[in-house]
Amino acid sequence: MSRWPGAPLSEEANALLRAAERGPLLPDEVAATRPRLDRAAIEALLPHRGRSLLLDEVLAIEPARGLISAGYDLDPGRAVFAEHFPGRPVWPGLLQVEAIGQAGLLLMLESRRGRREALPDPDDAADEPFAHALTHVLWARFVRPVEPGGRLVIGAAVVEDGLFHLVVGQCLKEGRVSSVAVLSGV
Amino acid sequence: MTREEMFAVVKANMQEIVEAAKGRDILETDSMRDIGADSLEIVEVVSRSMKQLRIKVPRTELTKAENLKDLLDLFERSAASIPTPPDR
Numbered sequence: 001m002s003r004w005p006g007a008p009l010s011e012e013a014n015a016l017l018r019a020a021e022r023g024p025l026l027p028d029e030v031a032a033t034r035p036r037l038d039r040a041a042i043e044a045l046l047p048h049r050g051r052s053l054l055l056d057e058v059l060a061i062e063p064a065r066g067l068i069s070a071g072y073d074l075d076p077g078r079a080v081f082a083e084h085f086p087g088r089p090v091w092p093g094l095l096q097v098e099a100i101g102q103a104g105l106l107l108m109l110e111s112r113r114g115r116r117e118a119l120p121d122p123d124d125a126a127d128e129p130f131a132h133a134l135t136h137v138l139w140a141r142f143v144r145p146v147e148p149g150g151r152l153v154i155g156a157a158v159v160e161d162g163l164f165h166l167v168v169g170q171c172l173k174e175g176r177v178s179s180v181a182v183l184s185g186v
Numbered sequence: 187m188t189r190e191e192m193f194a195v196v197k198a199n200m201q202e203i204v205e206a207a208k209g210r211d212i213l214e215t216d217s218m219r220d221i222g223a224d225s226l227e228i229v230e231v232v233s234r235s236m237k238q239l240r241i242k243v244p245r246t247e248l249t250k251a252e253n254l255k256d257l258l259d260l261f262e263r264s265a266a267s268i269p270t271p272p273d274r
Contacts, residue, residue: 121246135226162233163245186229 034060047129076148104167
């Protein structure tokens with residue numbers, strides 16, 4: 001069954017993907033000037049909890065530009081490092097894709113909240129934390145291993161694609177790209 | 187763009203995306219769900235059809251469509267609301 005039958009990425013999404021491969025989508029110096037969200041504020045938007053929530057802090061969120069940057073503490077004490085892999089701890093690539101998806105969802109939900117505040121729509125009563133969901137992983141590339149210690153920065157850009165949203169995202173450690181992924185959601 | 191042309195676009199997308207629709211006659215009175223499309227396939231068919239037809243129907247309106255006739259009614263109304271460029 002052809003779920004996404006080779007539909008090419010739009011020019012905008014392609015440009016974002018190329019930018020995500022080169023460096024931070026939201027540079028640190030820009031993020032440094034923006035208000036941050038702590039984990040409690042993130043939980044007010046996203047339904048993920050506990051170990052499944054892979055964002056500790058939002059470093060910058062810009063719904064108008066469709067951009068978000070978030071951080072995750074790569075504490076060497078996290079259980080995942082003991083298991084993946086014993087003697088050679090690496091933060092799993094699939095968790096990086098999940099973190100990118102969560103950053104994209106957070107941005108979609110915050111954008112939706114802003115729209116509804118500006119223009120309430122009584123017909124659109126979808127339960128807020130579940131108003132959006134990811135549906136496809138269209139592409140992913142793992143560039144370099146993420147070792148324990150320090151902070152992972154997760155950047156994502158969201159663009160509309162018909163009834164879908166495309167999330168173009170990246171994970172970085174110490175300014176270097178460790179993974180890039182493109183997901184879609186509704 | 188006539189209603190028949192819009193229906194042809196929707197049917198072509200259904201044939202491509204919905205396994206159960208392949209090689210089957212599709213009528214306006216059919217609903218995609220009855221034909222066997224899951225919710226994600228329905229979103230894909232509608233999203234792709236709107237892009238191809240260059241129309242945009244709000245999600246809240248789309249959820250009210252119970253069959254392809256309702257969907258085509260929405261598409262027709264949306265297409266009619268797009269101003270025609272003046273003749274040169």
